[in-house]
Amino acid sequence: MANTLFVRPETLTPDPFHYCPGCGHGIIHRLVAEVIDELGVRETTIGVASVGCSVLAYKYFNFDMQQAAHGRAPAVATGIKRVLPDRVVFTYQGDGDLASIGLAEIVHAAARGEKITVIFVNNANYGMTGGQMAPTTLPGQKTTTSPAGRSVDQAGYPIRVSEMLATLDGPAYIARVSIHNPPQIFKAKKAIRKAFETQLRGTGFTLVEVLSSCPTNWGMKPAEAFSWLEKNMLPYFPLGEYKAASGVSQDD
Amino acid sequence: MTEKIIIAGFGGQGVLFTGQLLAYAGMMEGKHVSWIPSYGAEMRGGTAHCAVTIADEEISSPLVEEPGTVFVFNLPSLLKFAPRLKPGGMLLINSSLVKQEVKRNDLRIYSVPANQIAEKIKSAQLANLVMLGAYLKLTGVVSFHSVAASLEKTLPARRRHLLPYNRQALEEGMRLFGEPN
Amino acid sequence: MKILMKGNEAIGEAAVLAGCRYFFGYPITPQTELLEYLSRRLPEAGGVFLQAESEIAAINMVYGAAGAGARVMTSSSGPGLSLKQEGISFLAAAELPCVIVNVMRGGPGLGGIQPSQADYFQATRGGGHGDYRLPVLAPACVQEMVDLTVRAFTLADQYRTPVMILADGLLGQMMEPVELPAAPVNELPAKPWATTGCKGRQKNIINTLYLNPEELEAVNQRLQEKFAAITKKEARAEEYLVENADIIVVAFGIVARIAKEAVKVAHAQGIRAGLVRPVTLWPFPEKILAAAAARAKAVLTVEMNAGQMIEDVRLAVGNERVHFYGRMGGMVPTSKAILEQIRKIGGIVRGKYAVRPA
Ligand SMILES: Cc1ncc(C[n+]2csc(CCOP(=O)(O)OP(=O)(O)O)c2C)c(N)n1
Numbered sequence: 171m172a173n174t175l176f177v178r179p180e181t182l183t184p185d186p187f188h189y190c191p192g193c194g195h196g197i198i199h200r201l202v203a204e205v206i207d208e209l210g211v212r213e214t215t216i217g218v219a220s221v222g223c224s225v226l227a228y229k230y231f232n233f234d235m236q237q238a239a240h241g242r243a244p245a246v247a248t249g250i251k252r253v254l255p256d257r258v259v260f261t262y263q264g265d266g267d268l269a270s271i272g273l274a275e276i277v278h279a280a281a282r283g284e285k286i287t288v289i290f291v292n293n294a295n296y297g298m299t300g301g302q303m304a305p306t307t308l309p310g311q312k313t314t315t316s317p318a319g320r321s322v323d324q325a326g327y328p329i330r331v332s333e334m335l336a337t338l339d340g341p342a343y344i345a346r347v348s349i350h351n352p353p354q355i356f357k358a359k360k361a362i363r364k365a366f367e368t369q370l371r372g373t374g375f376t377l378v379e380v381l382s383s384c385p386t387n388w389g390m391k392p393a394e395a396f397s398w399l400e401k402n403m404l405p406y407f408p409l410g411e412y413k414a415a416s417g418v419s420q421d422d
Numbered sequence: 423m424t425e426k427i428i429i430a431g432f433g434g435q436g437v438l439f440t441g442q443l444l445a446y447a448g449m450m451e452g453k454h455v456s457w458i459p460s461y462g463a464e465m466r467g468g469t470a471h472c473a474v475t476i477a478d479e480e481i482s483s484p485l486v487e488e489p490g491t492v493f494v495f496n497l498p499s500l501l502k503f504a505p506r507l508k509p510g511g512m513l514l515i516n517s518s519l520v521k522q523e524v525k526r527n528d529l530r531i532y533s534v535p536a537n538q539i540a541e542k543i544k545s546a547q548l549a550n551l552v553m554l555g556a557y558l559k560l561t562g563v564v565s566f567h568s569v570a571a572s573l574e575k576t577l578p579a580r581r582r583h584l585l586p587y588n589r590q591a592l593e594e595g596m597r598l599f600g601e602p603n
Numbered sequence: 604m605k606i607l608m609k610g611n612e613a614i615g616e617a618a619v620l621a622g623c624r625y626f627f628g629y630p631i632t633p634q635t636e637l638l639e640y641l642s643r644r645l646p647e648a649g650g651v652f653l654q655a656e657s658e659i660a661a662i663n664m665v666y667g668a669a670g671a672g673a674r675v676m677t678s679s680s681g682p683g684l685s686l687k688q689e690g691i692s693f694l695a696a697a698e699l700p701c702v703i704v705n706v707m708r709g710g711p712g713l714g715g716i717q718p719s720q721a722d723y724f725q726a727t728r729g730g731g732h733g734d735y736r737l738p739v740l741a742p743a744c745v746q747e748m749v750d751l752t753v754r755a756f757t758l759a760d761q762y763r764t765p766v767m768i769l770a771d772g773l774l775g776q777m778m779e780p781v782e783l784p785a786a787p788v789n790e791l792p793a794k795p796w797a798t799t800g801c802k803g804r805q806k807n808i809i810n811t812l813y814l815n816p817e818e819l820e821a822v823n824q825r826l827q828e829k830f831a832a833i834t835k836k837e838a839r840a841e842e843y844l845v846e847n848a849d850i851i852v853v854a855f856g857i858v859a860r861i862a863k864e865a866v867k868v869a870h871a872q873g874i875r876a877g878l879v880r881p882v883t884l885w886p887f888p889e890k891i892l893a894a895a896a897a898r899a900k901a902v903l904t905v906e907m908n909a910g911q912m913i914e915d916v917r918l919a920v921g922n923e924r925v926h927f928y929g930r931m932g933g934m935v936p937t938s939k940a941i942l943e944q945i946r947k948i949g950g951i952v953r954g955k956y957a958v959r960p961a
Contacts, residue, residue, distance in 0.1 A: 213802035216671070228808045234798035236670045237810040239693050242663035245655070249667025249675070250798070252651045253625060257800050275663070278656035442778065446607050449780040457607070457778040483864035484744075484777060484857075487937050 179203040181212050183232045192392025194382025195224050197349050198291055201359045202262070203231065205366055215258040216250050218243045220272075222264035223297040241272025244279035247286045258369060260287040266296040269305040269329050276335070280375045283340030287365045288377040290331060293384040294403060301387030305329045308406055313387075328406060332379045336412035342374030344413040348381040348404065350396040361411070381407055423478045425563050426486040428503050430471035431495025431516075436550035439576075440493070441472035443554065446576055447568035448476040456484035469499045476563055491561070493553050494520055495536075504529075512560065514553055532556060532599075539594050544584075548591035555595020555602070566592060566603055605780035610748045610770060611636035613781050614704055615644060617752035618676050622788035623702070624650030625675040627664035629657055631683045632716040633772035634706035638678070658683040662690030662703075669699035670809040672797030674756055678704035680772075681714055684722060684730070691765055692731030695826070696811035700759035702752065703737075704768045706775040709933035717933025718772035720856060723911035726769050727885040734823055736830050738766045738837060739884040741855040745779035751882070753784055760792045762833055769884060771907065773857045773935065833886055840888035841880040844870060845895040848877030849952070850945055853892065853916050854905040855881045858936060862905050865941035874949050884912070889919035896920045900952040903928060905941055 178184070181203035187196045206212050212233050219227040221240035228235035238246040243261035251259040268276050268290050279286065295313050296302040302315040306328050310319040332346045343365050347358035358380055365376035381403050383395035390398060427444065431437045441457050448455040458473045473486035491512040494500040500520050504513055509528045518537030534556045536549035558566055573588050596602040608616065615637050618626070626641045638654065645652040655661035661677045668675040679687060684705050694701060705726060709719040729735045738758050740751040748770065755766040798807045813819035843863055845851060850869075854862040859880035869876040879895050881888050896902050902920055904913040906929045913927050928944045930936045 214800040216798045216800060218667070225812060228810055232801075232806055234801050234807045235809070236667065236798055237808070237812055238666070239663060239689055242659065242666075242690070245660040245663035246667035246670075248653070248660075249625070249627065249664035249669070250671045251667075252653065252664075253668045253671040253673040253675075254799060274656050275660050278660065442607065445778060449605055449607055455607070455780060458773065459776050481860075482867060483861040483938050484779070485861055485864075485935065485937065487939060 179207045181206045181232050183230055185229050187230060188226060189223065190386040192383060192385040192395055193223070193297075194293060194349050194380070194384075195291065197355060198289065198358075198380050198382060199224075199227065199230055201355070201362050202260075202289055205359065205363045206233070206258075208363065209366055209370070211258045211366075211370075214256070215260070216254070218247045218250070218259070218261040220261060220263040220267040221298075222267050224262055224264060224291065225298065227262050241267050241270070242275055243267065244272065244275040244284070244286070244288065248279055248282070248284050251284060251286050255285070258287075258366065260289060260366070260369075262289045263291065264297065265290070265292045265294070265304045265306040269331050273305075276331070277338075280335045280377065281338050281340045283342070283374040285369055285372050285374065286376070287369045288375075289362065290377055290379045291382050292331070292379055292403075292407065293382045295384055295387050297384050297387055301384070306331075306407075308402055311402075330407060332377070332412045335377060340375045341377065341413050343368040343376040343411075344379075345411040346379040346381065346407060346409050348399065348409055350381070350383070350399045364414075379407075381409075423563075424481070425476045425491065425561075426489050427474045427476070427491045427493070428471055428486055428489040429474065429493040430469050430499035430503055431493075433470040435470075435495045436547065437470055437493070437495060438472050440550040440554055441474045443569060443572050443576060444474050444476070444564065446572035447564040450568045450571060451564055453478060453564075454481045456481050458484055458486075469496065469502060471499065471503070491557065493557070495549070495553070496520065497522060500524070514557055516549060516553060518549070532560065534595065534598060536595070540591055543590050543594060544587045548587060551588055551591035552595040555592035556598050557595075558592070559596040559599040559602070566596065605782055607778050608745055608781050609636055609776060609778050610742075610745045611706065611775040612640040613745050613748040614678070614752050614768065614770075615640035616783060617749040618702065618756070619644055619648050619650070620784050620787040621674065621753045621756040622791050623674040623676050623756060624648060625668045625673050626650070626652050626677065627655050627661040627668070627675070628677050629655050629661050629679065629683060631680045633708055633718070633775050634678050634680045634704065636775070637704065637706070658686040659690065662687040662694070665701050665703075666690060666694055666697070666699060669694065669701040670697065670798050672794040672799055674700075674760075674791060676702040676704065678706065680706050681708045681710050681722065684725065688725075688731035690731075691737070692729070692733050692735060693811050694765040695729070695731075695735040695737055696733065696822075697809050698763040699765065699809070700763055701765050702755045702759055702768065703765055704770065707769065707771045709931065715933045716772065718774075718857065718907060718935060719931070719933055720771060720858065720907040720911070721931070722769070723884065723906070723908060726767050727887070727915070735826060736885050737764055738762070738833060738886070739769050740766065741769050741882060741884050742774060743856050743859050743880060745774070745777065746781045747882075748774065749781050749783060756788075758837065762829060764829070764833075769856070771856055772933075837883055838886040838888040838891065839882040840891040841882060842891065842895055843878040843880070845877035845879060847875055848895070848899050849875040850877070850901045850903060850948055851892075851896045851899045852876060852878045852903045852905060852941070852945065853881070853912070854878070855884060855912065858905055858907055861936060861938050862941050864938035865945060868938070868942055869945045874945060876945050881912070887915040887919065889915065892916065892919045896924075900924060901926060901948045903944055903948055905929065905936060905944075907931070907935065
């Protein structure tokens with residue numbers, strides 16, 4: 171995939187990723203790293219890793235990192251940004267971390283217009299703990315804790331985080347992107363870049379939701395997983411920019 | 423010297439502020455002081471009160487278990503605190519508001535028509551300072567000058583224009599029991 | 604010059620003078636004056652006051668800010684401290700200096716808003732998950748709210764650890780004269796480990812995850828060595844009339860002052876009573892207590908809980924001579940009641956040991 175097509179960005183360490191074959195985290199790490207290189211902010215960036223498969227992100231990114239408790243990355247990032255307002259601060263969170271246990275922290279960081287960037291990886295399940303149901307698991311989707319498929323009667327409906335946060339006044343930029351094929355990866359990178367640029371302008375909270383795949387826990391081959399994502403996740407989680415403050419152009 | 427004082431009444435009668443003023447004045451005179459608002463089971467029963475200790479030596483317990491002086495601004499306060507006064511203690515009653523007889527005969531009881539006097543000066547809101555003035559004259563625990571100076575330090579900005587009335591209320595309270603000074 | 608201050612506000616002012624410029628908290632009685640005070644004071648001092656969405660968020664903001672190298676504080680009471688515990692464990696593990704204030708109220712559950720010492724175990728045993736401790740300082744007067752707050756920041760940086768100030772609602776709400784530190788702290792110790800951006804150096808990582816058990820054991824060993832050093836060097840207690848005492852009363856915080864009054868009166872009545880007041884609850888001043896109680900015939904522990912510190916007292920002096928008196932749920936023991944206990948115990952031990960007149 172993308173890993174082998176490009177030279178390693180300065181912002182990634184030589185440590186090999188521990189992610190499963192076909193996992194989206196590797197691609198998304200690389201996109202973030204490339205954007206940070208392009209913006210020339212590696213030495214002034216502080217990242218916050220969350221709890222989930224990306225818990226070891228602090229090993230892969232070649233800049234200062236803090237590792238946060240499950241769900242609390244936006245609060246940790248708030249603490250950092252308030253002390254160091256001229257640095258670039260971002261969190262990297264999964265959907266269990268952000269949309270379940272950490273929902274209060276993300277909503278309030280967004281509502282406060284905390285001048286941070288959130289990279290939100292939505293892979294429709296809890297990857298690290300072995301594929302349990304997440305708040306983003308689709309109706310009918312089988313997981314290890316919804317073996318008969320998510321029943322909306324019993325477990326309710328998935329949360330559309332981007333749409334929900336876009337109702338707030340604090341965010342300056344919110345977009346949902348996907349990485350299921352190269353053109354989408356290209357667009358995803360553009361959105362991530364916009365989010366960081368918006369942070370640098372200091373106009374408010376920024377978040378990019380990245381639809382990603384989890385072939386291992388979905389029980390699919392990598393290519394199948396991307397097709398499944400395209401077919402099932404895109405209709406429920408439409409791509410696009412949900413909030414773009416003035417000065418940020420709408421996606422083309 | 424260790425003076426243990428309870429100042430009790432309804433919320434809004436300035437009982438907490440009166441206690442702070444007294445503590446502040448004690449501090450300005452280099453004494454040891456402490457001020458505690460109502461706590462524990464004391465919070466119940468329609469009264470607000472504070473406990474003040476003024477002493478020449480370090481205050482071990484800031485609690486006022488057995489007051490030497492009680493100011494009462496309403497009936498529930500009288501019923502609650504008069505029985506706790508230590509024998510020979512001083513009971514200062516705002517007689518404009520509390521008409522009840524006191525059963526104990528081992529106390530020094532002083533009736534202060536604080537509201538009447540306060541209203542004559544400006545408003546019933548000054549009744550707490552009339553009571554404090556009476557106490558100053560009767561005991562000399564702290565001086566009028568320290569209290570007047572404390573007033574200048576502690577009156578919130580929006581009340582500063584009331585300073586002359588506050589001083590007058592203190593003086594009128596003192597006048598009940600001698601010359602104000 | 605002395606000024607008259609509420610305990611909660613005194614902690615706030617002392618924090619500012621100690622160089623703390625960041626506060627993250629959530630309202631809860633009886634510590635709210637501290638938030639209110641700092642919401643005015645910190646912006647004045649060029650700092651940041653932020654009311655977090657919960658105690659959980661607040662402690663994690665503290666984590667971020669401490670990791671970014673700042674002097675930072677949070678405060679709460681009872682239920683709020685329970686919520687903070689995961690974060691405190693992370694702070695201890697990541698060795699991030701910060702100050703956490705617990706102005707205790709009665710529990711369990713929502714409990715009440717009246718003073719209590721019921722969180723002694725939670726505070727002194729670490730409180731969260733994992734093997735860790737943190738220094739716990741217990742002020743007994745408003746001046747100590749100031750002095751121990753300043754001390755807490757020093758200890759936090761010196762040992763790279765969260766430090767807790769354990770007060771109670773009565774101390775938080777009462778007013779006493781205080782002398783503030785003459786010289787505010789302007790220069791903070793260097794923190795080369797902080798995540799401030801990696802310009803001109805290797806990247807810094809603040810992390811508490813060690814999936815390799817050998818590595819995690821080594822981390823634990825390092826932490827334990829630090830805890831041992833703190834235990835050895837930082838235990839503090841106040842002693843009063845302990846020389847030749849037959850009965851030693853042990854109490855902390857506001858209760859110690861009430862007990863001191865009882866001890867004073869007992870002395871006047873011919874009972875040789877003395878007082879040991881732990882100023883640090885962890886490390887517990889066990890050597891000081893053991894020495895003070897070496898010749899005593901009885902030890903009376905007084906607490907505003909069902910008996911928690913008494914376990915540390917027993918570890919210090921043995922089970923045999925230790926008695927307990929406590930009130931719970933927001934009830935405050937009176938000096939009279941403590942005196943009665945002293946007299947009663949005096950009566951019990953008189954037969955056995957012959958208590959001498961003072
Ligand atoms: C307080 C707490 N509860 C539960 C866990 C266990 N846990 C670790 S990762 C995880 C799920 C993470 O899922 P997600 O955020 O979707 O990220 P992914 O692994 O899918 O990338 C859970 C529940 C934890 N570490 N802490």
